[in-house]
Each structure stands twice: as C-alpha cells, then as structure tokens.
Amino acid sequence: MFKFILKGLLRDKRRSLLPVIVVSIGVFLTVFMSGWLTGVFKDMIDVNANFTTGHVKIMTRSYAENENQIPNDLALTGVDSLMSELNSRYPEMEWVARIHFGGLIDIPDEQGETRAQGQAVGMGIDLFDNSLEAERMNIPSSVVKGRIPSISGEALISDDFAEKFNVAVGDEMTLFGSTMNGAMMFQTYTISGTVRFGAAMLDRGAVIVDIEDAREAMDMQDAAGEILGYSKEGLYDDEQVSVIKESFNSAFTNPDDEFSPVMLRLRDQQGLDEYLALSESISFMMMLIFVLAMSIVLWNTGLLGGLRRYTEYGIRLALGEEKSQIYKTMLYEALLIGLIGSVIGTALGLSAAWYLQTYGLDFGDMMANSTMMMPQVFRAYISPRLFYIGFIPGTFAMVLGTALAGFAIYKRKTAKLFKELEV
Amino acid sequence: MKTIITIIALLVGLTGNAQDAKTILQKVDDNMSSKNRVFESTMVIHGKRNSRTITSRSYSEGEKQSFTEYLSPAREQGTKMLKVNDQLWIYSPSTDRTIQISGHMLRQSVMGSDLSYEDMMEDRKLTEVYEPKVTGEETIEGRKAYVLELTALVSDLAYHKRKMWIDTERFVPVKEELYAKSGQLLKQTTLSDVQQIQGRWFPTSIVFKDMLKDGKGTEFKMTNIKFNQDIPAYIFTKAALKK
Amino acid sequence: MIALKLAFRNLLGAGLRTWLNVTVLSFAFVVIIFYNGMLNGWDRQGKRDTQAWEVGQGQLWHPTYDKYDVFSIQDAHGLMETREKQLAVEGKLTPILIAQGTAYPEGRMQGVLLKGIDPEQKILKIPSHLLKQTATAADDATATDGATEVDVHYAIDVHHAIIGKRMAKSLKVGEGDQMLIRWRDKNGTFDALEVKIVAVFKSDVPSIDNGQMYLSLQTLQQMMDMPGEATILVSGTEEINGNLGNWVFKDLDFLFTELDEIILSKRAGSMIMQSTLLLIALLAIFDTQILSIFRRQKEIGTYIALGMTRAQVVGIFTVEGGAHSILAALVGAVYGIPLFMWLAAKGITFGVDDMGITMAETIFPYYSLGLIAFTTLFVIAAATIVSYIPARRISKMNPTDALRGKVN
Structure with a gap:
C-alpha cells in the first residue's frame, strides 16, 4: 500500500x-x-571554557585557592605522567597543559639595555603540537601583525603595547620575572607577531609563547599551572564531566597535601554554575x-x-x-x-x-x-x-x-x- | 652574689641609658660600615615547597654602590646586580640583557626571598634618617643588649619605626624588628655568628622574616668578609655587568 | 474598509485553521516583545544600578587613573581644588581615593584595592554611612593643631570597613570579622591596621565589589598621607559635563561601554531566534494563502466578473492574509498583556548574581511603546508581504477559468 x-x-x-x-x-x-x-x-x-576554565580544570589545591595571583610556585608537578594517566583513564577528553605567568616585558635598545618596559600578562600554551590550542584562545583571528610563533623562541605580544613603544615584528623582547622556584627569570624572544583580543586587561601586555618555552623560562620542566580537559565531542556535558571529576578527585586528591591535584568542572568556576x-x-x-x-x-x-x-x-x-x-x-x-x-x-x-x-x-x-x-x-x-x-x-x-x-x-x-x- | 650581679646589671643598664642613644648607633655604624667590603654569601630561601641555596659574591663601596655576582645554582650563575645610588640593573648572561628595575618592580621580592629589591636599595645611614632612643636592656642569646627604638626623621622610609637590640660590648645589632607606622610588627631580623674580622665585630649570619607571612624566612650567611679592599672603580659601572 | 471587514469575516469563517495561524503568529509577537523587553529591562536596570553604585552622573578621573592597571594607582591621585571641594560640599560630587593594599584574613594574604569614600555622601548607594566612627580620641586629635591631624587614624583601635558580597566570598570573611590590612603610604612607608568588616553589602555591580574594600575617605587619606586628595570624583549632577581643572570627565556613554556591549551581544544572538520564530509563523500564513487562492477560484472569478480589477482582488487577498497579524496582535494582547504586566510587576528571577557582569538578580522587563509599536508594525508588514506573494498569482488568472474553478 x-x-x-x-x-x-x-x-x-x-x-x-x-x-x-x-x-x-x-x-x-x-x-x-x-x-x-x-x-x-x-x-x-x-569563551570561558577556552580561555580559563576548560570543561574541567586541574590545579594543585593551593594553586586553586589563590588562582587569581597566578602562584606558579604552587603549580602542578609531574605533569607528564599525570597527563598520560589522564589520557589513558579518560580518553574521551583532550588534555592540555597551560601556564599563566606575570612579569615584565622589557624591550632592549641597541646596547641591550632597557628601552621600554611594561607589565606582562603571559600565557604559555601548546602552540606547536596541538593546533587546537591557538584556535581555542582565538589567537589566529586576533593576530594583528605578523604570525603565530612557529618555532621555539618566538612570542606574540600585545599589539597595543607594540604600538605604544614602537616595537616591530622581528624585534627582540625579554621577559623578566621569577621562575617557579622564585629564581630570576630572563628569557629573550623574537616577536613573531602582535595580537589584540579586545579584552582590556590582556591587551595591555599579552605575551603568548609555546608552553615548552614558558617551561624553559620558568624552570617548570614537567610542571604546569593548570591542566585543562576538553570533551572531544566539543560540547560541555555536565554529566560526563561530573563522573570524571568524581573519579579523578577520589583517585588523586589528598586532603592532607596542598600540592595534590584537584579537578574542578566548568560549573564549579567563576559563577558559571548560574x-x-x-x-x-x-x-x-x-x-x-x-x-x-x-x-x-x-x-x-x-x-x-x-x-x-x-x-x-x-x-x-x-x-x-x-x-x-x-x-x-x-x-x-x-x-x-x-x-x-x-x-x-x-x-x-x-x-x-x-x-x-x-x-x-x-x-x-x-x-x-x-x-x-x-x-x-x-x-x-x-x-x-x-x-x-x-x-x-x-x-x-x-x-x-x-x-x-x-x-x-x-x-x-x-x-x-x-x-x-x-x- | 645574685644581688650583686643584679646591681651591676642595673648600673650597666643605667649607664647604658645614660649613654646617648645616638652614640650607640654611631658606634654601630662605625663598627659595621667601612670604606668598602667584599664578601661571599649564601642565601637560603625557604619556599612553600622547597628550599633553595644561592651563593654570591658582593662588592660594596660605602652605601651607595654595590655589585653582586651570583655563583650558584647553575641557573643563577653569572647573573649580576648593580646598584648605583637609586638605580638598579640586573644582567643575565643567558640572554645578554641588562634590565633596569624601577617603579613597582622594586617592591617585588628578590628571588622569592623575604627581601625586596627596595630593601636592598636603602642606602642611608641609620643615624641620618632615624631618631634613636634607648628604651631598656635585654639579654638575647646570652648577650646583653641595649634596646633602641628608632623613629623615622624623614618621611620616605619603608619602615617608620625600628627596634634594635645592640650588643652592649661589641656594638653589633643582634636583633631588629621593623614596624609599620601604626606600630604593627612587619619584619624581623635576627643576627648571629658574630665574628671578629679585621679588628671589628661583625654578625655573619642574618635571618630575615616577614612576620605577616607564614614560612621560615630567609637565611643569609656571609663568608670571606674583607674590609677596605682595593676594588677597581669599573666594578660599579654597567660595563662590568657584561664582563 | 470593506476589504478589511470582508477579510475578517473570511478569516473567522475558516475557523480552526485561522486560529492556528493566529496562535503561532501571536507567539512570535509575544516572544519578540518579551525578549526585547527583558533585554531592555536588563539594560535599564543595569545602567540604573551602575549609576547608583558606581558612576553617578559621570566621573572625573585623575589624568593618570587607569582602572585596568593596578600599578599605576599609586600615582593616580591629586588634590581637590576649591571648586571641586565646593561641589563636594554641595553634594554635587563625591571624591573617592583609591590605593593598593594587602589584606591578611586569618593569616592568608590577598591583594585588595582600598577605596576611601565619604561617609556623608549621598550620590552612590554604597552604604558609606556605616563607616562613620566616633572615636573620642580622634575628635581630640582633630581639635588640636594640624600636625597631629595626620595621625587621627591611629586614634581608633579598629577601623570600620565595608565590602561587597563577592569580596566577602573571596576573602572568606563575614560581618564582624577583623583582619589586618597593610599598605604603603605616598612615601612608600609601610603601615598596617586592623579593620573590622561592619557590613557586607549586596550590589548587582561587580565592578565596585570584586577585590575592593571601602574605608572612610578621611581615614584612607590619612593612611596614605594624602589629605584632601582623591583618585576619581563621582558626579551627582548633570551640571558637570566637562573637565574640571585637571580632572578628566568621563561621560555615561563611556562608563556604560561594557554593559552596552554585553547587551548588544545578547541582542545580536537573539535576533536570529526571533526572526526564525517569525518565519515559522509566516510560513503558516503563506501556506494558508496558497490554499485559499486555490480553493476560492470561483470567488476570485466572481469578483473579476463583477468588475473588480485584478489588482483589487489581489488587494483583497493580501489584506485577508495580512489580517492574520492583526488578529495575532489581538490574541497576543489577550494573553500577552496580563503576562507582561505580571512579569513587569514581579520581575524574572534568574537566581544569577555572580556572572561577573552587571545583572540584577531579578529583572523587570521593560516594554517601551516604541518596542511594541515597532514589533506590531513589523509583524503586520511581514505578514502582508507574505500574503501578497501567493496572491500575485491571481493577476495571472484567466477569469473564466477561475469562475469555473479550473485554474491549476
């Protein structure tokens, strides 16, 4: 019929x-x-997940407490083994490490002495091995001049800063601050390009380098401020991450150790629950x-x-x-x-x-x-x-x-x- | 016997009080300061997770000029710091860069220690900027000490008030407390291992502690102290940083 | 007029089909008005709250003040001149002094922005009157010569401070708690005092709350050794609309930029949704029109036979289709007006108060006449256009075929 x-x-x-x-x-x-x-x-x-919270985020307990101060001395250690553990336990998520850092952007004159200085709002992200990371931070479309770093030793800096101090792509700049252990950090980068995110704080003094460069600069080998997890399906799924959070925290978090890792869901951060x-x-x-x-x-x-x-x-x-x-x-x-x-x-x-x-x-x-x-x-x-x-x-x-x-x-x-x- | 000691102590105390606080401070200044000095030092910084030991060699000329070269650990080796009057430069051999530290950066801690760059920058003699007053006498670590209270004479000092314990015989400070204007205790310095070097008493071990912060503080030990050396003038120039 | 009357009669005669169309179109009406009304309400409340808590009728900034650069704060302060002082006395502006400090709640350490605000001020809603402290010692000190005046703040044991709920959460303290704060005065001299949180205020404006602690202006001026100085002046009157001496005037447009951007972004995001909903409703009308024209060929033929021009017949059908929107407006009004009135009176509580943006916990939608008129006209116009498109076929009809109902 x-x-x-x-x-x-x-x-x-x-x-x-x-x-x-x-x-x-x-x-x-x-x-x-x-x-x-x-x-x-x-x-x-x-926007929140990509820039700050991830779908889940792992920090040490004490880093999480003082997160707004970017306390890299309290950063996660043993990140390599933690990452491989995460990848095998929770293959449904993509795991990435990031380092935030502060310090000074210092532009040298011909004698190698300070010509211009400014406050740095730094980020070390995986630029080379994980193309998604740059995308997540909306870097490709935020580049004003030049390009994203393609080799170690290159950095993107704030376009506003570059304009203000007349810094050109190809110039050198030194990052001065302190390492994870509190030692002095000096690292010189070649400016591969400038960025403008349209966010006032970042646009004052953004510095974006590859995470390995950041680790090198801050003596953070095998360490990271945070590890973010993104669902491979792309959408934040509260049920999925709740299960992961539960299982991770019961396996890894030690209430007596302030440096043990703790996982937070996107929901748990920055009023995103509401x-x-x-x-x-x-x-x-x-x-x-x-x-x-x-x-x-x-x-x-x-x-x-x-x-x-x-x-x-x-x-x-x-x-x-x-x-x-x-x-x-x-x-x-x-x-x-x-x-x-x-x-x-x-x-x-x-x-x-x-x-x-x-x-x-x-x-x-x-x-x-x-x-x-x-x-x-x-x-x-x-x-x-x-x-x-x-x-x-x-x-x-x-x-x-x-x-x-x-x-x-x-x-x-x-x-x-x-x-x-x-x- | 006991009473006699008490009486003597009291007499000493009285004479101490009678002794002008300024004179005491002057004696400390005379004892501690020299035309120049060279020393090596070990700084132990207790972080939240671990402790680090940094060694360095320092040259200083009067109070205005100083030059420090870091010897270890490897990461710090060759890093140099030059202070001339109110300017501070840091040189890093790995990047071959000289960076000037100014403004709010001066208030940051030096290598995670309980000292800020600014603390290291203060170069005026205590007698010039503080009005001292003897307030008593105490025994510290078995040594008798005058207790001096120093109140700022000028306004641009980090610490409005200090309390110093000065060894009554050797005229070296054995302890110092730094106070906020309000009288709140902020930092404490303990000096020990007083040795006689080139005829003067000198405390070779210092512990700095930020009293508002948890932690064990920063230990500073000096070795190979030499006074009145021939330090070539170029040491205190920016050119020396790159050497 | 006859066309319209006829249109309604025809529509009502069609019964359920018409009402289905009308219902959907009324949804579009109500949702569009509701959504925009809500955004308008948010916008109005957000601006009102921002004005009430933060910006007044505009602000005058010290030339070096930069709210994104915490380090420049230490230099961003200046003396109020006679004119500014006079305006302050008249209640037309109120000075705020901003300084950096560190708070030590229960041994923890956290950077705070100390803000000095006049306890007598009436321009901002910040409950500054709670900062008024009567210390006899302080009165004595001010009574004597000017030299000791600087140290009045030491005459009080514990200073009153107020913070917002977000700051209270981040410091993990509540009303009645005490903590040490440390700061450096204008000369860089360290100072520290015990403060007591006398109140935790609740504000929808996070930018006056996050990371900030309010003290009495005079106290902070003395603490910083900056008597008579301020960082920004908040204007309480529209009379001030330009720079005052060195003070740079920032108008409301400038100060509202962030809120405007958020709301603009919400509007942009919702535009697609609203138009899709409208499209669905229009699709129904379109469908109905096609059927009407197909089924009523004889009627069309009759009209033409009676001497109507084709354009007139097209007009009749277009009006008929368009009349859906008028019915929809009426139906929408029947359930929409009570709903809107109820929502506007009761507000919509989202239970959201900490999204980092200025947004009231309860939003009262605001439906402006302009919004309603515009939406109505827009929907009517859209419905009419959609009705016209299938009706155009009429003009191509052969009247005799139409009369016999033979048009395909």
Whole structure:
C-alpha cells in the first residue's frame, strides 16, 4: 500500500509538493534554530571554557585557592605522567597543559639595555603540537601583525603595547620575572607577531609563547599551572564531566597535601554554575515554544492538505470507498509527507547549522572596540539532538493535523458530495 | 652574689641609658660600615615547597654602590646586580640583557626571598634618617643588649619605626624588628655568628622574616668578609655587568 | 474598509485553521516583545544600578587613573581644588581615593584595592554611612593643631570597613570579622591596621565589589598621607559635563561601554531566534494563502466578473492574509498583556548574581511603546508581504477559468 501511496504522491505534485515544501521548511527552521540556540549558549560558555576554565580544570589545591595571583610556585608537578594517566583513564577528553605567568616585558635598545618596559600578562600554551590550542584562545583571528610563533623562541605580544613603544615584528623582547622556584627569570624572544583580543586587561601586555618555552623560562620542566580537559565531542556535558571529576578527585586528591591535584568542572568556576543553569532553562523554554509553534503550523498544514483534496475524497466516497479506508490512506500519506519533509528539512537544517558552525555569523562590526572578552562571531552547533528534533513537529504534527482534518470526511454527507461534483 | 650581679646589671643598664642613644648607633655604624667590603654569601630561601641555596659574591663601596655576582645554582650563575645610588640593573648572561628595575618592580621580592629589591636599595645611614632612643636592656642569646627604638626623621622610609637590640660590648645589632607606622610588627631580623674580622665585630649570619607571612624566612650567611679592599672603580659601572 | 471587514469575516469563517495561524503568529509577537523587553529591562536596570553604585552622573578621573592597571594607582591621585571641594560640599560630587593594599584574613594574604569614600555622601548607594566612627580620641586629635591631624587614624583601635558580597566570598570573611590590612603610604612607608568588616553589602555591580574594600575617605587619606586628595570624583549632577581643572570627565556613554556591549551581544544572538520564530509563523500564513487562492477560484472569478480589477482582488487577498497579524496582535494582547504586566510587576528571577557582569538578580522587563509599536508594525508588514506573494498569482488568472474553478 505504501508503494501505491508513494506513487500517488510522486505523480500528483499538487498533493505532495507543497506540503513537503512546507514541512521541509518548518523542520529546517526547527533544526536550524535548535542548532543555533545550542551554539549561542555554547559560544558564551566556550569563551570561558577556552580561555580559563576548560570543561574541567586541574590545579594543585593551593594553586586553586589563590588562582587569581597566578602562584606558579604552587603549580602542578609531574605533569607528564599525570597527563598520560589522564589520557589513558579518560580518553574521551583532550588534555592540555597551560601556564599563566606575570612579569615584565622589557624591550632592549641597541646596547641591550632597557628601552621600554611594561607589565606582562603571559600565557604559555601548546602552540606547536596541538593546533587546537591557538584556535581555542582565538589567537589566529586576533593576530594583528605578523604570525603565530612557529618555532621555539618566538612570542606574540600585545599589539597595543607594540604600538605604544614602537616595537616591530622581528624585534627582540625579554621577559623578566621569577621562575617557579622564585629564581630570576630572563628569557629573550623574537616577536613573531602582535595580537589584540579586545579584552582590556590582556591587551595591555599579552605575551603568548609555546608552553615548552614558558617551561624553559620558568624552570617548570614537567610542571604546569593548570591542566585543562576538553570533551572531544566539543560540547560541555555536565554529566560526563561530573563522573570524571568524581573519579579523578577520589583517585588523586589528598586532603592532607596542598600540592595534590584537584579537578574542578566548568560549573564549579567563576559563577558559571548560574550561567549554565540560566542558559539551560532559557534554551529549553525557547525550544519548547519553537517546537510548539512549529507543531501548530504543521498541524495547520495537515488541515490544509486535507482541505485541498476535498473534491478528491468526495469522488472516492462516491466511488464507494470506505470512509475509514480514505482516512487511513490520508494518514499514511501524511506520514510519508511528514517523513520525507522531515528528512529533507533535517538535512537542510543540518547543513545550515553546519555552515554557521563552520563560518559563524560575525557581529564584530556591531561590537567593534570591544573591551571585553566576548564572542563576536556567533556559531550554530550540531548536537545529536538536531538529528531527531525536527521529526517531532515534522512527522508527528503533520499526522496529527491530517488526522484532525480527516474527521471532516466522516461528517460529510454523500449527497453533498455529489453536489460538489457537479462542476 | 645574685644581688650583686643584679646591681651591676642595673648600673650597666643605667649607664647604658645614660649613654646617648645616638652614640650607640654611631658606634654601630662605625663598627659595621667601612670604606668598602667584599664578601661571599649564601642565601637560603625557604619556599612553600622547597628550599633553595644561592651563593654570591658582593662588592660594596660605602652605601651607595654595590655589585653582586651570583655563583650558584647553575641557573643563577653569572647573573649580576648593580646598584648605583637609586638605580638598579640586573644582567643575565643567558640572554645578554641588562634590565633596569624601577617603579613597582622594586617592591617585588628578590628571588622569592623575604627581601625586596627596595630593601636592598636603602642606602642611608641609620643615624641620618632615624631618631634613636634607648628604651631598656635585654639579654638575647646570652648577650646583653641595649634596646633602641628608632623613629623615622624623614618621611620616605619603608619602615617608620625600628627596634634594635645592640650588643652592649661589641656594638653589633643582634636583633631588629621593623614596624609599620601604626606600630604593627612587619619584619624581623635576627643576627648571629658574630665574628671578629679585621679588628671589628661583625654578625655573619642574618635571618630575615616577614612576620605577616607564614614560612621560615630567609637565611643569609656571609663568608670571606674583607674590609677596605682595593676594588677597581669599573666594578660599579654597567660595563662590568657584561664582563 | 470593506476589504478589511470582508477579510475578517473570511478569516473567522475558516475557523480552526485561522486560529492556528493566529496562535503561532501571536507567539512570535509575544516572544519578540518579551525578549526585547527583558533585554531592555536588563539594560535599564543595569545602567540604573551602575549609576547608583558606581558612576553617578559621570566621573572625573585623575589624568593618570587607569582602572585596568593596578600599578599605576599609586600615582593616580591629586588634590581637590576649591571648586571641586565646593561641589563636594554641595553634594554635587563625591571624591573617592583609591590605593593598593594587602589584606591578611586569618593569616592568608590577598591583594585588595582600598577605596576611601565619604561617609556623608549621598550620590552612590554604597552604604558609606556605616563607616562613620566616633572615636573620642580622634575628635581630640582633630581639635588640636594640624600636625597631629595626620595621625587621627591611629586614634581608633579598629577601623570600620565595608565590602561587597563577592569580596566577602573571596576573602572568606563575614560581618564582624577583623583582619589586618597593610599598605604603603605616598612615601612608600609601610603601615598596617586592623579593620573590622561592619557590613557586607549586596550590589548587582561587580565592578565596585570584586577585590575592593571601602574605608572612610578621611581615614584612607590619612593612611596614605594624602589629605584632601582623591583618585576619581563621582558626579551627582548633570551640571558637570566637562573637565574640571585637571580632572578628566568621563561621560555615561563611556562608563556604560561594557554593559552596552554585553547587551548588544545578547541582542545580536537573539535576533536570529526571533526572526526564525517569525518565519515559522509566516510560513503558516503563506501556506494558508496558497490554499485559499486555490480553493476560492470561483470567488476570485466572481469578483473579476463583477468588475473588480485584478489588482483589487489581489488587494483583497493580501489584506485577508495580512489580517492574520492583526488578529495575532489581538490574541497576543489577550494573553500577552496580563503576562507582561505580571512579569513587569514581579520581575524574572534568574537566581544569577555572580556572572561577573552587571545583572540584577531579578529583572523587570521593560516594554517601551516604541518596542511594541515597532514589533506590531513589523509583524503586520511581514505578514502582508507574505500574503501578497501567493496572491500575485491571481493577476495571472484567466477569469473564466477561475469562475469555473479550473485554474491549476
């Protein structure tokens, strides 16, 4: 029977094309919207996760206590073995080490003496072995002049600083501060480029070097201020990280040792708990309204589809077909249209979401001269939900609408039908 | 017997009090300062996790000029620090750079110790900037000592008030406390291993402790102390940093 | 007018189908107005709170003041001249002195920004009156000559300090707790005192809370040995709208930059969502229109036969489709107005107070007439355009075919 109906649908464009188009567009919008909403909230969270919190973050207990002072003397040690332990225990996460540091940026004159000095806001991240790290910190699109360091001994510095003190790409600069052990740190880097993040604090004196260079400078071999974990699927999943946190902390954290590592979820940091709760509830509400609205629209489409073929049903009744038989075929047709539309719509929605996930929508012009670290390019995000959410309004509502419209058939008097056929 | 000792002690105490606080301080100054001095030192810094030992050789001329070269550990070896009047430069051989330390950086701790660069920069004689007063006498580590209270005469000092315990015989400080304007104790210095070098008594071991911070403080031991040497003038120039 | 009446009659005659369309379109209406109303409410409250707690009617900064550079703070202070003092006396501005210090709560060590604020000030909501301390010794000291005046702050055993809830959390202290604070005065001389947290205030403005401790202005001036000096002057009147001597005027636009950016970013992010919702509603109207035109060919043919021009018939159908939006506005109003009024009165509590941005715990949406009018016009226009597109087909119809219902 399906085959028969399908044939009918294919041959009679009028009874199939428009409903399919409408269902497709509706499902497309639903899927796309869902991807967009997930993406926008994810973007907000990602900025935090990427720059500071990770999906999870490991520090020593005492480092965590004084995190805002960047106490590298309290940094994690034995990082290599910890990292390999993490990788084997929790392969679903990507683990990266980072070092934050303070100190002075010192620009030499020809004699090698201080020409200009400024406060450094330093970061050592894995630039060479892990291309994702630069991306996470939004470095590629923040580079103003020059390029990202490609070999050891190169550094990116704040564009504002470079402008202010007339420092050019290719110049040398020395980082002065203290090592993990409190010894003096002197390290000279070649400036490979300048960056501007649009965040006032960072733009005063950002210095970005490869983590191995930072380790070398700060005598932090096999050490790191923090280890961040990112879910390989890309999305912060509270349940997943809660399990990891639980298991890690029970295995590694020693309440008597202030230098033992402790893991925090993104949720546990910087008031993000509240933000997450808020965004979850808003996104849930929006999705609810959306699916509801879409369902109503497709219900209406079902109704319309039934009405459109009023005459046809009249003829079929006149030919002696059972009302229940007609009703059944109507429902099957609706189901087919719904499914076809949902598949097309989901495919379209996914591609649109994919496009916006890849390229994003740039609101940068609107937010030029931003002084805060905020996402300027909004992206959609393809979560597993997108694959099924469109079918709810697309198929279910379509069938429901048709079912309701179909009641009209039962109400019709055969006599009236013939009257309509007089045309 | 006991009473006699008490009486003597009291008499000494009285004479101590009678002795002008300025004179005492002057004697300390005379004893401690020389035209110049050269010494090697070992600094033990107790960090939260580990302790580090840093050795260095220092030359100083009067109070205004000093030059220090770090000898060990390897990471620090060859690092030099030059202070001339109110300027401070640090040279690192690994980067061949001379960096001038100024402004708020001077307030940072030197190599994680309980001393700041600024603490090392203070180059005025105590008698010039403080008004001393003898407030009593105490016995510290078996040595009798005058207790001097020093109050700032000028406003631009890090410590408004100091309390010093001066050995009554040797005229070397054995203990010092540094106070905030409000009277809050901030830092404490304990001096020991007093040795006679070239005819003068000199404390060769010093422990600095920031009283507001947890920790064991910073130990500073001097060896090979020599006074009034022939130090070539170029030592106190920036050119010497790169040598 | 007849067209409109006819349109409504037709729409209402269509029954459920119309109401479904109208319901969805009313969702779009309500959601758009609600969402923007909420952002407007946040914006208004955020600005009001920022003004009330931080910026007043603008600020006058010492030329070297840079709020992102904690190290430059030690040089960013200057004397208030006669005019500034006069304005302060008149209550038109209030000085704040900012200095760096270190707090030692229970042996821990943490950097703090010490802010001196006048206990008598009325411009900012910071409960500075709690900083007023009556120490007899202090009165004696001020009563005598000026030389001892500098040391008044030692006459009080424990100084009153107030902090915000975020700072209280980070220092792990509460009301009534005492701690030592250490700082260096303008000459670099160390000083330290015991302070008592007499109040922990709750503010939606994190930038006046994080890492900061408030002391009485006079106390801090004495502590720093900077009598009569300030770092910034907060204006309480619109009369001040330019630099005063050396003091650089920062207007509200400048001071609101961060908040404006956050809200702009939220608006940008929600724009897609709102337009998609609207699109869905419009899709329904579009679909309905196509069906109407298909099913009512005879009607169309009749209109034309009766002498109407095709454009007029297109007009009738366009108005009919567009009229969905008017019904939607009415339906939206039926449940939206009570909902909005209820929300505006009760506010929306997000339970979020520590996201690091200025955001009230409870936001009261603000629906401006402009927002409602704009949204209504926009939705009507959009619905009309969408209705017009399928109606265009009419102009291509052959009237005789139409009359017989034979147009495909």
